[in-house]
Amino acid sequence: MEQRLEGLVIRLLGGFYYVECDGKEIETRARGVFRKDKFKPCVGDRVIVETADGITGTLAEVLPRKNCLVRPPVANLDQLVLVSSIAQPQPNFLVLDKMIAICQHQNIEQIIVITKADLGDTSYMENLYRNAGFEVYTVCNKTGEGVEDVKNALQGKVSAFCGNSGVGKSSLLNAIDSRLSIDTAHISEKLGRGRHTTRHSELYKLENGGYIADTPGFSAVELERYEVILKDELQYCFREFEEYIHDCRFTGCSHTKEKGCAVLQAVEEGKIAKERHESYLAMYEVSKQIKEWELNK
Numbered sequence: 001m002e003q004r005l006e007g008l009v010i011r012l013l014g015g016f017y018y019v020e021c022d023g024k025e026i027e028t029r030a031r032g033v034f035r036k037d038k039f040k041p042c043v044g045d046r047v048i049v050e051t052a053d054g055i056t057g058t059l060a061e062v063l064p065r066k067n068c069l070v071r072p073p074v075a076n077l078d079q080l081v082l083v084s085s086i087a088q089p090q091p092n093f094l095v096l097d098k099m100i101a102i103c104q105h106q107n108i109e110q111i112i113v114i115t116k117a118d119l120g121d122t123s124y125m126e127n128l129y130r131n132a133g134f135e136v137y138t139v140c141n142k143t144g145e146g147v148e149d150v151k152n153a154l155q156g157k158v159s160a161f162c163g164n165s166g167v168g169k170s171s172l173l174n175a176i177d178s179r180l181s182i183d184t185a186h187i188s189e190k191l192g193r194g195r196h197t198t199r200h201s202e203l204y205k206l207e208n209g210g211y212i213a214d215t216p217g218f219s220a221v222e223l224e225r226y227e228v229i230l231k232d233e234l235q236y237c238f239r240e241f242e243e244y245i246h247d248c249r250f251t252g253c254s255h256t257k258e259k260g261c262a263v264l265q266a267v268e269e270g271k272i273a274k275e276r277h278e279s280y281l282a283m284y285e286v287s288k289q290i291k292e293w294e295l296n297k
Helices: 032-036 093-105 123-131 147-153 169-176 220-226 231-237 239-245 262-268 274-287
Strands: 003-013 016-021 024-030 046-051 056-062 079-085 109-115 135-138 158-162 201-205 211-214
Touching: 003 024, 016 046, 016 056, 024 032, 024 046, 079 093, 079 147, 093 109, 093 231, 093 274, 109 123, 109 147, 109 169, 123 135, 135 147, 147 169, 158 169, 231 239, 231 274, 239 262, 262 274
Parallel strands: 024 056, 079 109, 079 158, 109 135, 158 211
Antiparallel strands: 003 016, 003 046, 003 201, 016 024, 046 056, 201 211
């Protein structure tokens, strides 16, 4: 007798969707209607599965998503773990701020993890983002210090890790749970970056009940390429701007050069970090070139 079960897509491999239903994994194929509607289920989706034997079945329905990233395709994230090394490679604050802004835009909570603390002083970077209202963790790759704190932050949540190659995403995941056995690659000294070795999209179940996603190409470059923020929306993607936005003298203030701008005044007074505002300015220059009608083509 066929059953309809609700479950979580935990792996996508070779056209098959592997769905966890009540602790059991069911191998499914998606219904043809998804292809017809040009809609593709992805890892993290809550779905309805039709199965007769509890082993194989059909992915019949995708339940409403609370968020979804375009590429890499992952849905219903509780948080995105933004990983940046303090050295080898050096941190790129603009890239990190772009990732943060995309999370804010997608209504995904974010935490920041600074790796390779044994290679440099992390205090400046920690203070910069903590003062902006973010949860920041520091990990020492040599001693493993800080890993337990990151592990606790993942408890009971669906999380994904994002960062450019070479910052230590896979090494950190292995330190969090050795059962994952995610392959790592040595950093190429010539290129100054690592080779991403993940082969498919998957949610890994942790002992504490949480899940973590590691997906091919989940770098800042891919995230930025496929997630667009219009210029009028960008101001809301910098959380420390929020208490000042409505105090600006003019409606529609861009917070770039206007007289009477409360955000600029807060930057001048040190209430908003100059570095964060500089990232905003760089992103605003790009965003103002984007026309909303072009996105609907």
